Amino acid sequence: MSLESLGWQGLVILVVFGVSLLIATYCTYAERVIAAFLQDRVGPDRAGPFGLAQPLADAVKLFTKEEFFPSGANKALFIFGPCLAMITALMSSAVIPFGSFLKFGTTIVHLQGIEINVGMLYVFGIVSLGVYGIMIGGWASNNKFSLLGAIRAASQNISYELAMGLALIAVLMMSGSLSLRDITLQQSVPGEWQFWNIVKQPLGFIIFIVCAFAETNRTPFDLPECETELVGGYHTEYSSMKMGLYLFAEYVNVFVASAVMSVIYFGGFNFPFQYELRGWLSSSQGLSLDAAQNIVAILGVVSVFAKIFAFIFFFMWVRWTLPRFRYDQLMRLGWTILIPLAIFNILLTGGLITTGIIPEIKHWW
Amino acid sequence: MSLFLFLSFVALLSALGVVLAKNPVHSVLFLILTFFTLSAHYLMLNAQFLAAVNIIVYAGAIMVLFLFVIMFLNLNEDTEPHKPALAQIAATIAGGSLLLIMVAALHNVQPVGYDPATFDSQVGMVDRLGMVLFKQYSLPFELASILLLAAMVGSVMLGKRETGERNF
Numbered sequence: 001m002s003l004e005s006l007g008w009q010g011l012v013i014l015v016v017f018g019v020s021l022l023i024a025t026y027c028t029y030a031e032r033v034i035a036a037f038l039q040d041r042v043g044p045d046r047a048g049p050f051g052l053a054q055p056l057a058d059a060v061k062l063f064t065k066e067e068f069f070p071s072g073a074n075k076a077l078f079i080f081g082p083c084l085a086m087i088t089a090l091m092s093s094a095v096i097p098f099g100s101f102l103k104f105g106t107t108i109v110h111l112q113g114i115e116i117n118v119g120m121l122y123v124f125g126i127v128s129l130g131v132y133g134i135m136i137g138g139w140a141s142n143n144k145f146s147l148l149g150a151i152r153a154a155s156q157n158i159s160y161e162l163a164m165g166l167a168l169i170a171v172l173m174m175s176g177s178l179s180l181r182d183i184t185l186q187q188s189v190p191g192e193w194q195f196w197n198i199v200k201q202p203l204g205f206i207i208f209i210v211c212a213f214a215e216t217n218r219t220p221f222d223l224p225e226c227e228t229e230l231v232g233g234y235h236t237e238y239s240s241m242k243m244g245l246y247l248f249a250e251y252v253n254v255f256v257a258s259a260v261m262s263v264i265y266f267g268g269f270n271f272p273f274q275y276e277l278r279g280w281l282s283s284s285q286g287l288s289l290d291a292a293q294n295i296v297a298i299l300g301v302v303s304v305f306a307k308i309f310a311f312i313f314f315f316m317w318v319r320w321t322l323p324r325f326r327y328d329q330l331m332r333l334g335w336t337i338l339i340p341l342a343i344f345n346i347l348l349t350g351g352l353i354t355t356g357i358i359p360e361i362k363h364w365w
Numbered sequence: 366m367s368l369f370l371f372l373s374f375v376a377l378l379s380a381l382g383v384v385l386a387k388n389p390v391h392s393v394l395f396l397i398l399t400f401f402t403l404s405a406h407y408l409m410l411n412a413q414f415l416a417a418v419n420i421i422v423y424a425g426a427i428m429v430l431f432l433f434v435i436m437f438l439n440l441n442e443d444t445e446p447h448k449p450a451l452a453q454i455a456a457t458i459a460g461g462s463l464l465l466i467m468v469a470a471l472h473n474v475q476p477v478g479y480d481p482a483t484f485d486s487q488v489g490m491v492d493r494l495g496m497v498l499f500k501q502y503s504l505p506f507e508l509a510s511i512l513l514l515a516a517m518v519g520s521v522m523l524g525k526r527e528t529g530e531r532n533f
Contacts, residue, residue, distance in 0.1 A: 128425025
């Protein structure tokens, strides 16, 4: 890799980082607006036009609040907890392909932080580490409600990780690759009909999205911070920006979960007729092949973000529609319904691949 | 080389931290750090799959359970049982002789270099590992998978509600 393309890659990584933070910031605004819409209220409209400066006002409020350390708290771990939650949330966006590639002369810029051979396992590993921030913070607070929240978070994440992994295995059996870029490219083949994975894996997608709600601690599975039972759950004792980091990490997680679902099940940066559009732009519009590719790549970025925003909206829609589960119902759903269903899905996928109903993958690129 | 030395230094330091930390929760956190440095070593050996699986299984699942149990037990310095002197001496001798055996077994080992002409850089990648597992070692691999599946089915069976049992 030349120095120039390395510099471009660094720029892409910075942009991905910035965009994750920006989206998480405006998720706090979007959540309130959507809540207000669903409950027939007005919502935040005072700070700036349409209340768009509300996240900034929130940040100022959180930063200027009193920093409070509970007595008997383990101070180092109390500070470390929210940091860890934020770090693990931000790490997983590194391998998500946000676009195909841009070409300037001889320089090719892949619109992805890093492309690794085991991208899916990387995301899975980081997701499984996400619970440490909550556990450490909850334990270090020296408060029984925090500890109960932390313990709920731990057992919930471990239980739902299993079903999530089993749902991904079915996708893996079809794709034959752990690289998220490969999985995206397989979902659209030039010159022939190719469906997104959602058509081939409807059951797997339903299992995956339920697990994604549980892994990001969103309603109806937000038991770790259930305020009717546990005051505030694992962040009961937190104040100021440390509290803000926990809330923020949740939105970054929602963004990453939406991105993973768009990439694995909804074609990622592919959109219908993209190769036809590229051919049309370069043949009858007189653009060079590179320019046509760049336009299609940018439209691909638009399409992947449209899918991500649709999923983020879905997360919020569900939050303001469904009531919270009871804890034993949550565990029962994970262990006795989702895991057997996921194993059945693997068997089904294996059968369909063996009988040739799901065609073999093509490494066309 | 300097990266290797740094990682080994962190690995040894955090492994010592596991043993020497007074607080069990700190011990567990040091152990997680040790697993991370081990994964980094795997990455340097070009074994991406092993590195990722090490993080998922050990750091992501088993250590979460460790932390879970230790948080429940609420262990701290006051509740730590004080072992009799005899047990402490016996443990020191046993550990010391284990160290002696390791050093004796390893001090003559010549580090095996690799031949750049025949070195296969893909050897730790997922597809190559799959080939080995499914072609050379398919029977042990399948047996292990049946064992794991049986454990999982068992846990689901234990969690199932019996007829007439209360909800909670």
